[in-house]
Amino acid sequence: MSSNLLALKCAVGQARHRIAKPVPSPQDKEEEFFRRELQETMAAWRHAENHFREATDRYLIDQAAYDVLSAKARYAYLLTQARQRGIQF
Secondary structure, X not given: OOHHHHHHHHXXXXXXXXXXXOOOOHHHHHHHHHHHHHHHHHXXXXXXXXHHHHOOOHHHHHHHHHHHHHHHHHHHHXXXXXXXXXXXX
């Protein structure tokens, strides 16, 4: 098989693969963004709560408390924004 024919066959295969792949809609992208951000924020919230439970120094306790409040506020904000956009969890 000549190299031109092989290159053409490869290009056709790649084109078929791109055509067969569904393109996510902007709504799907937005929903995925909120799901990912909420999961990451929930993990940060849990981590901050664990850090708060284990902190012994006064300054570390203060810092951990702020981290918990920050993560909680971010989670509440993201959840509110997602619900306003009609995204259900």
